[in-house]
Every structure is written in structure tokens, then in C-alpha cells.
Amino acid sequence: MSQRIDRTEHDLLGDKQVPADAYYGVHTLRAMENFPITGTSIAIYPDLINALAAIKQAAAQANNQLGLLDSQRADAIVRACEEIRAGRLHNAFVVDVIQGGAGTSTNMNANEVIANRALELLGHAKGDYQHLDPCEHVNMSQSTNDVYPTALKLAAYTSIFRLADALTILRRAFEAKAVEFRDVLKMGRTQLQDAVPMTLGQEFSTYAVMLSEDVERLKEAALLLREINLGTTAIGTGTNAHPEYAARACGQLYEVSGIPVMIAPNLIEATQDCGAFVQLSGVLKRVAVKLSKICNDLRLLSSGPRAGFGEINLPSRLAGSSIMPGKVNPVIPEVVNQIAFEVIGNDMTITFAAEAGQLQLNAFEPIIAHSLFKSINHLRQGCQTLTEHCVLGITANREHLRANVENSIGIATALNPHIGHASAAEVASAAIASGRRVAEIVLERGLMSAEELTELLRPEVLTQPRLIQPTKIEDWCSALV
Structure with missing residues (x-):
């Protein structure tokens, strides 16, 4: 069995053995030991x-432009960073997504990986920090307190547009x-009771409008993320x-x-304020609430198939029961509902974390980052799943x-x-x-002719505003009431 070879690195707390082939260093290793919280590393968020x-x-x-860093080192750092941005070495970002220290461990993980890759590019061994x-x-002119929040904003900005x-x-x-x-006529409902007719197209168009509004709100929120505190140390x-x-640096x-x-404009304020994340x-919570409402509707409208609403059919995705033959459940809307519940909870976490900041720094940005990125990524994946595996295959x-x-009685x-409000109520x-139909009783009582009733029950008549000549002025007033 081959024996692992380590290298010795030193920090404020003393010497520590680091695996010789690791791109991370002593600061990252201590963070790995100190924060075994989720078992999930920051590498799960490539945008970060x-x-x-x-x-x-x-x-x-x-x-380098300011004459503070020589061109040889600067070029090596730049090349290492370009490789990382191309997708290399992400597995070397190993600190836990939840960590103490206001993001210092994440910043040092980046510093060490970039330094060790730059050393290789210069022809030196990893850990040869002289x-x-x-x-x-790598960290020249920087602090975790300006690097970390700037990184969160850049990552969130990028991922927001994918969600949009x-x-x-x-x-x-x-x-x-x-x-x-x-052209599919149906009954609209208020408080789950029959209301007035509408078309299924009108019902589905509302979902499109709801989502369109939230795309605009996301883009507005993204504008706030462009303001950074890089250079404030x-x-x-x-x-x-x-x-x-x-x-x-900003340029x-x-x-x-x-x-x-x-x-x-005020760098001290920008270093401690988490308002843009809040x-x-x-906005993410708003998106989640609307998506969940839409999914509630889809589950209700497709309920049955024979003992429920049964108005629409969702695509069958998998067998729904281990005991009930033939049962198929609305699993796609259900999973999106659960994503929405998570996002609403994440919003509460972010709220508490932003409020808990003290004086010149918020130490809780790691949990803000983890919660934000979970919400954005899961909402995006939920939208894709809902589109591909549900909405495109819906039938009426x-x-x-x-x-x-x-x-329906609602047609009255x-x-x-x-025929007047009083007659309609009767x-x-x-x-x-x-238990008879409204139309049958209207015809039986001679309140309208068959031709008039047929005209009235056309979808375009029932579902759109139009000018009406009331039969009696008192009935018109009664209808308004």
C-alpha cells in the first residue's frame, strides 16, 4: 500500500500537514475540520x-497596473483564475457551504487554490509560497469583507437571469x-363555488401573466446587485x-x-448592509408563492379522474401507489409546491441573517449565500420540470x-x-x-326563447364584457346591486 505524502504548511495556529497533491492549503484544511456541517462544499455553486x-x-x-504586483506573478494568477472560470479545479473548493467567519474560509480556499495552481504554472511545487x-x-489589496459579498452579488446576478x-x-x-x-368553455369559481363562465384559455392566460410580472421583478432586483464594495477591504x-x-479593480x-x-457611494455602508440580498x-419568495398557487390549481383542476374536478389531464409521469392499481398522482406540481415551501423558508433564514449583522460587518453572509443559491437553483429546476413534464402535455x-x-347554477x-335579478334567482x-338545468327551467317558464338562450350560451358571449339592453330598468338596477 502506498503511503500518502504530505506537505507542511504554517498559519497563525502553527504547522499542519496538508496532502501534497491538494490545491487547497492549511486555512482550508482547518475550515474542513471546523465546519463539518452539511457535507456539501461550496463547489455545488459554480457561479460562486x-x-x-x-x-x-x-x-x-x-x-499590476498600480505597480504593486509584478507581471510574472500577476500573469500566473490571471491564468489560474481563467482556468477556474473555464470549469477547472472546482473540486478543490472544499469548505462547507455553512461556515463561521463571515466567509473567510471561502476566501482563503480561493486564495490557496489560485496560489497553488499559479505556482505550478511558474514551475514551482504546491505550497512553495515564498x-x-x-x-x-492573491489576496493583495483585499479582505474577505469586500471579496465575499462581491462574489455573492456576481454569482446571484448571473444565476438570476437563468431563472428568468x-x-x-x-x-x-x-x-x-x-x-x-x-374556445373551451368552463365554469369559473370563487371560494371553490360556481361563479360565472369563462374559458380554460382565460384561466391559463392568467398564469402566463403572473409569471411575466415576476420576470420583470427579478430583473429589477438584479440591478441592486451591481453595486459592490470591492476595494473597501x-x-x-x-x-x-x-x-x-x-x-x-471595479473596471x-x-x-x-x-x-x-x-x-x-458609501463603502462603509455597503460593507455591512445586506439589503440587496433581502x-x-x-422577489424569489414572490415567485415561489405564485408558482405554488399555479400548481395548487393544476392539482385541483386535474383531481379525480372521476370523483374530482376532472377538468384537465396532467401527463402521467409514474405509478402513484404501491397498493392502488391504476392510480396516477400529480407528482410534478407536487414537487414544485415543495420547492416553493423551501424558498419561503429560505427567505425567513435570509431575513434573520441580514437582521443579525452587527456594526461594520454581517458575519452571517454564508447562510445568506447558501439560502439564496438554493432558492434560485431549485426554482429554476422546478420551472424547467414543470414546463417539460407537465404543462406542455396538459389536455382538456x-x-x-x-x-x-x-x-351549473352559476349560469343564472x-x-x-x-330576465331580471328576481326571476334569475327564482x-x-x-x-x-x-336538480334540473337552468336552461330547461328558463325555456319552460317562457322567460327566453330557445334562439335567445342559444345565443346567450355561446362562449364569446358568456366570457366577455358587452353592451346589454335590460328588459326593465328596475331589473337592471337590481342586477347592479
Whole structure:
């Protein structure tokens, strides 16, 4: 059996053995030992890793321009960062997603991985920090307190637009169904009771509008994330940084990431304030609430198939029971419901974490990051699943829906302007008592002709506003009441 070879690294607490082939170093190793919390490393969020690499690259370029970092080291750091942003070495980002220290362990994990890869590019061994040091060179002019929140904002900004794309695709699927079902007459309901007729297309169009609104709210929230505190170092005063560093680093970061970042007007405020994350989380909660409501509707409308509403059919995805033959459950809306519950809970976590910040720093940004990225990623995956495995395959039970309208007492509402509120109420009561259709009783009592009733029951008449000539002024007033 081959024996593992280690290298010795030193930090404030003393010497420690680090695996010789590891790109991380002593600070990362201590974090791994101290925070065995979730078993999930920050590598699960590639947008965060790429953001960290972009920041370190921008910092090296800015420091080189200012004459603080020689070109040989700067070039090696830049090349290492470019490799990471291309997807390499993500498995070397091993610290837990939940950690103490306000993100210091994440920042040091990045510093050490970049330093050790840069050392290799310069022809040196990992851990040979006399040639290029994680703190002295990779972290030059920086602090966790400006690197970490800037990385969170860059990562969130990138992932928000992928979520917006997924929501847009889902919206288009509902729009297509709205067109497909535009002539399918059904009963609308309020408080789960029959209300007035509408079309299934109108019902599905509301879902498209709801999602369209939230895409716009996400884009508005993204604008707040462009304001960063890079260059403020520890608390916002810029200690240990060149006076021109913040502006130069910000400019370089824009070139590297493509995100139009800007330096916050008050850097001390920006270093401690988590308001942008709270705002974004609130929008994510809004998205979750709407998606969950839509899924509640889909489950209810498809309930049955024979003893429920049975108005629409969801695609069958898997057998629904180990004991009941033939049972198929609405599993896709159910999983999206659960994502929504998680996002709502994540919003509460972010709220508490943002509120718990003290004085010049919020130490709880790691849990804010973990909660935000979970919400964004799970919502995006939920939207994709709902689109592909549910909405695109929905069909309507047209005859059943039409029969529901014809059998409904709610259709009596459409008769108000034609036979008067009092007569319509009598017809409705008679229909309930006898179990007969409203139309039958109207014809039997001679309140309308068959031709008039047929015209009235056309979908385009029942489901759209139109000018009506009341039969009696007192009936018109009664209908308004």
C-alpha cells in the first residue's frame, strides 16, 4: 500500500500537514475540520466559484497596473483564475457551504487554490509560497469583507437571469395552452363555488401573466446587485489598498465578468448592509408563492379522474401507489409546491441573517449565500420540470367542462340583464331544488326563447364584457346591486 505524502504548511495556529497533491492549503484544511456541517462544499455553486476567480483576476490586474504586483506573478494568477472560470479545479473548493467567519474560509480556499495552481504554472511545487503567496499576492489589496459579498452579488446576478429564462419558457408554455384552450368553455369559481363562465384559455392566460410580472421583478432586483464594495477591504475605509485600487479593480472586474458593476457611494455602508440580498430573496419568495398557487390549481383542476374536478389531464409521469392499481398522482406540481415551501423558508433564514449583522460587518453572509443559491437553483429546476413534464402535455376534458357549465347554477348570473335579478334567482332556486338545468327551467317558464338562450350560451358571449339592453330598468338596477 502506498503511503500518502504530505506537505507542511504554517498559519497563525502553527504547522499542519496538508496532502501534497491538494490545491487547497492549511486555512482550508482547518475550515474542513471546523465546519463539518452539511457535507456539501461550496463547489455545488459554480457561479460562486467563478465569481471568486473573476474577482481575484481583476484584483491581480489592478495591482499590476498600480505597480504593486509584478507581471510574472500577476500573469500566473490571471491564468489560474481563467482556468477556474473555464470549469477547472472546482473540486478543490472544499469548505462547507455553512461556515463561521463571515466567509473567510471561502476566501482563503480561493486564495490557496489560485496560489497553488499559479505556482505550478511558474514551475514551482504546491505550497512553495515564498514564490507566490495566497495572502501576500492573491489576496493583495483585499479582505474577505469586500471579496465575499462581491462574489455573492456576481454569482446571484448571473444565476438570476437563468431563472428568468426558465420562467419565460414556462410562461410561453402557458401562453400556448391559453391559445389552445381559448374556445373551451368552463365554469369559473370563487371560494371553490360556481361563479360565472369563462374559458380554460382565460384561466391559463392568467398564469402566463403572473409569471411575466415576476420576470420583470427579478430583473429589477438584479440591478441592486451591481453595486459592490470591492476595494473597501476590512470595513469600508480601504485600509491597505492603493487610493486608485477600488476604481481600477471595479473596471477590471467589469471587463472580466461582463457584469456592469459599480462602486457603492458609501463603502462603509455597503460593507455591512445586506439589503440587496433581502430584496432579492423577497422577489424569489414572490415567485415561489405564485408558482405554488399555479400548481395548487393544476392539482385541483386535474383531481379525480372521476370523483374530482376532472377538468384537465396532467401527463402521467409514474405509478402513484404501491397498493392502488391504476392510480396516477400529480407528482410534478407536487414537487414544485415543495420547492416553493423551501424558498419561503429560505427567505425567513435570509431575513434573520441580514437582521443579525452587527456594526461594520454581517458575519452571517454564508447562510445568506447558501439560502439564496438554493432558492434560485431549485426554482429554476422546478420551472424547467414543470414546463417539460407537465404543462406542455396538459389536455382538456372539453365535453365534461361544457356539461359543467350547462349544469351549473352559476349560469343564472348571465341571465340577470335579460330576465331580471328576481326571476334569475327564482330559476336558480328551482334548479337547485329539482336538480334540473337552468336552461330547461328558463325555456319552460317562457322567460327566453330557445334562439335567445342559444345565443346567450355561446362562449364569446358568456366570457366577455358587452353592451346589454335590460328588459326593465328596475331589473337592471337590481342586477347592479
